[in-house]
Amino acid sequence: xxxxxxxxxxxxxxxxxxxxxxxxxxxxxxxxxxxxxxxxxxxxxxxxxxxxxxxxxxxxxxxxxxxxxxxxxxxxxxxxxxxxxxxxxxxxxxxxxxxxxxxxxxxxxxxxxxxxxxxxxxxxxxxxxxxxxxxxxxxxxxxxxxxxxxxxxxxxxxxxxxxxxxxxxxxxxxxxxxxxxxxxxxxxxxxxxxxxxxxxxxxxxxxxxxxxxxxxxxxxxxxxxxxxxxxxxxxxxxxxxxxxxxxxxxxxxxxxxxxxxxxxxxxxxxxxxxxxxxxxxxxxxxxxxxxxxxxxxxxxxxxxxxxxxxxxxxxxxxxxxxxxxxxxxxxxx
Amino acid sequence: xxxxxxxxxxxxxxxxxxxxxxxxxxxxxxxxxxxxxxxxxxxxxxxxxxxxxxxxxxxxxxxxxxxxxxxxxxxxxxxxxxxxxxxxxxxxxxxxxxxxxxxxxxxxxxxxxxxxxxxxxxxxxxxxxxxxxxxxxxxxxxxxxxxxxxxxxxxxxxxxxxxxxxxxxxxxxxxxxxxxxxxxxxxxxxxxxxxxxxxxxxxxxxxxxxxxxxxxxxxxxxxxxxxxxxxxxxxxxxxxxxxxxxxxxxxxxxxxxxxxxxxxxxxxxxxxxxxxxxxxxxxxxxxxxxxxxxxxxxxxxxxxxxxxxxxxxxxxxxxxxxxxxxxxxxxxx
Numbered sequence: 001x002x003x004x005x006x007x008x009x010x011x012x013x014x015x016x017x018x019x020x021x022x023x024x025x026x027x028x029x030x031x032x033x034x035x036x037x038x039x040x041x042x043x044x045x046x047x048x049x050x051x052x053x054x055x056x057x058x059x060x061x062x063x064x065x066x067x068x069x070x071x072x073x074x075x076x077x078x079x080x081x082x083x084x085x086x087x088x089x090x091x092x093x094x095x096x097x098x099x100x101x102x103x104x105x106x107x108x109x110x111x112x113x114x115x116x117x118x119x120x121x122x123x124x125x126x127x128x129x130x131x132x133x134x135x136x137x138x139x140x141x142x143x144x145x146x147x148x149x150x151x152x153x154x155x156x157x158x159x160x161x162x163x164x165x166x167x168x169x170x171x172x173x174x175x176x177x178x179x180x181x182x183x184x185x186x187x188x189x190x191x192x193x194x195x196x197x198x199x200x201x202x203x204x205x206x207x208x209x210x211x212x213x214x215x216x217x218x219x220x221x222x223x224x225x226x227x228x229x230x231x232x233x234x235x236x237x238x239x240x241x242x243x244x245x246x247x248x249x250x251x252x253x254x255x256x257x258x259x260x261x262x263x264x265x266x267x268x269x270x271x272x273x274x275x276x277x278x279x280x281x282x283x284x285x286x287x288x289x290x291x292x293x294x295x296x297x298x299x300x301x302x303x304x305x306x307x308x309x310x311x312x313x314x315x316x317x318x319x320x321x322x323x324x325x326x327x328x329x330x331x332x333x
Numbered sequence: 334x335x336x337x338x339x340x341x342x343x344x345x346x347x348x349x350x351x352x353x354x355x356x357x358x359x360x361x362x363x364x365x366x367x368x369x370x371x372x373x374x375x376x377x378x379x380x381x382x383x384x385x386x387x388x389x390x391x392x393x394x395x396x397x398x399x400x401x402x403x404x405x406x407x408x409x410x411x412x413x414x415x416x417x418x419x420x421x422x423x424x425x426x427x428x429x430x431x432x433x434x435x436x437x438x439x440x441x442x443x444x445x446x447x448x449x450x451x452x453x454x455x456x457x458x459x460x461x462x463x464x465x466x467x468x469x470x471x472x473x474x475x476x477x478x479x480x481x482x483x484x485x486x487x488x489x490x491x492x493x494x495x496x497x498x499x500x501x502x503x504x505x506x507x508x509x510x511x512x513x514x515x516x517x518x519x520x521x522x523x524x525x526x527x528x529x530x531x532x533x534x535x536x537x538x539x540x541x542x543x544x545x546x547x548x549x550x551x552x553x554x555x556x557x558x559x560x561x562x563x564x565x566x567x568x569x570x571x572x573x574x575x576x577x578x579x580x581x582x583x584x585x586x587x588x589x590x591x592x593x594x595x596x597x598x599x600x601x602x603x604x605x606x607x608x609x610x611x612x613x614x615x616x617x618x619x620x621x622x623x624x625x626x627x628x629x630x631x632x633x634x635x636x637x638x639x640x641x642x643x644x645x646x647x648x649x650x651x652x653x654x655x656x657x658x659x660x661x662x663x664x665x666x
Contacts, residue, residue, distance in 0.1 A: 180562040209563070214570050215574060225513070230564065231543060234564065237543070237546070237547050242575070259595055266579060266588065270575070
């Protein structure tokens with residue numbers, strides 16, 4: 001099992017990708033990792049660490065795509081970037097997956113372009129792992145398809161189910177269509193049509209509402225990429241905003257340092273189940289390969305978990321299951 | 334100034350609407366209130382209280398629209414409901430506003446039908462008052478127009494600005510278009526077109542993202558009703574979910590009752606600025622009248638604040654300002 005790792009992606013490259021790779025190798029004996037990025041930079045960092053040299057290789061990719069670069073431009077103008085080269089190696093079979101903590105948009109664009117779509121897939125999608133009272137659950141789409149058509153959302157739901165079952169270990173993933181009301185007749189024409197299509201999924205629980213997300217009423221929340229992207233970023237802002245609100249009270253009410261420490265500790269523990277480091281990256285579903293993107297700030301632990309998650313996806317043959325589950329559409333655009 | 338109040342709406346009628354009306358009358362000497370609902374029920378509750386009988390009238394409306402009834406059906410089949418009768422009185426000039434804690438959908442449908450649209454308005458919209466680190470801010474639309482076109486969103490933004498300035502006291506309301514990225518070229522074709530249209534608003538700050546909402550980056554967040562409705566209900570679920578998370582930690586970590594009490598107190602105070610009772614109801618903007626809907630669980634204080642807010646909207650001549658601000662569209666559907 002060979003996994004290609006973007007050593008030039010994220011806010012802390014090459015250090016965190018390298019430390020994450022070494023950590024993952026320590027946890028899995030039959031794993032090989034190829035670090036993709038500027039060779040000299042990687043080698044000079046590698047020299048500082050102990051690692052199994054026979055299982056940790058370096059592949060040169062001198063160009064770097066920045067976190068804020070325009071995805072389409074970056075992919076087009078930087079054919080020697082770690083993302084383009086790494087995905088190219090994966091496409092040619094030199095690695096079984098590619099993972100990156102880099103520019104999500106560029107990674108999506110390059111994955112779609114270089115890996116292509118799985119047979120029968122209308123559009124690849126980004127699913128995110130969303131924290132709920134039931135633990136991490138899946139939300140799809142979160143930005144790849146801003147005005148997804150019903151047929152696409154139907155496929156996203158099926159792909160999400162397969163991912164939830166085989167990778168996240170949720171036996172019978174409840175699929176919920178994010179809508180403005182529970183009743184079947186609620187929503188836009190597209191949402192009503194999507195509702196009808198989703199009925200062929202046994203575990204479809206119908207429409208769910210905004211209030212059902214954090215409560216974990218579904219395991220796979222289906223929505224278009226506009227709603228999903230806004231919710232993803234909204235959710236990420238909650239802990240920080242809460243911290244500011246609590247800090248304001250602590251300051252205004254002259255609460256002692258000791259008591260403030262207790263409050264902070266409780267809040268920190270309350271959010272601990274949602275530590276993004278455990279997530280293992282978020283997948284692009286529907287591409288003809290395994291491509292995961294992680295948080296820009298990914299720590300070595302987060303990188304390692306992302307690598308091990310990629311292994312799990314490959315071993316579970318998620319893509320074969322997706323192809324088998326989708327009826328080949330008559331007109332793939 | 335006469336305000337009609339739905340005495341048969343919300344979870345606690347007729348008690349809370351009646352107590353709210355009496356409270357509002359106590360705060361404003363030149364105010365008259367007409368309680369609309371089943372006369373006998375209202376009278377028998379009124380007998381329990383002291384109130385200025387010359388300023389608190391009752392108008393019979395024997396039918397009641399339940400909180401879960403289908404709006405269109407309810408409005409059609411219950412011409413003698415408090416909502417229909419109350420809005421009819423307002424339309425005929427017997428009251429200068431109508432407020433209700435009842436079925437939001439029915440109130441929107443009846444307001445549009447009975448009051449009609451303001452000149453030049455494509456579609457009436459529901460704006461909600463959203464809690465942020467900067468205090469309450471406006472989000473529009475939150476469910477009346479699920480797939481609002483750019484021209485509509487443009488009007489919602491202008492109406493929202495007028496409401497924010499004249500009712501919420503925000504001098505120069507920053508308008509933000511909720512999108513998937515800050516750059517002008519982000520989003521669907523409709524979002525890009527909306528962005529262009531919004532440029533004629535001086536205080537337009539461009540696209541904002543999901544993470545900018547709770548941080549209060551804009552004063553008027555503009556989005557379609559699908560996104561807005563999901564965000565509205567998502568936001569409402571946060572305090573309860575947080576409470577469950579914190580409770581779990583307190584239980585698992587054997588935190589003392591005294592310490593748990595402190596944590597609870599701090600959290601409660603942190604959310605206090607967002608007490609919905611202070612909001613004063615959420616407005617239907619663009620209808621030819623003043624119609625406000627409140628939380629189903631509205632307390633007497635919340636009802637009273639809603640009544641006083643209606644007075645403020647009437648006195649500020651919000652609708653005249655809306656008409657003056659909108660260019661008359663050539664083709665109102």
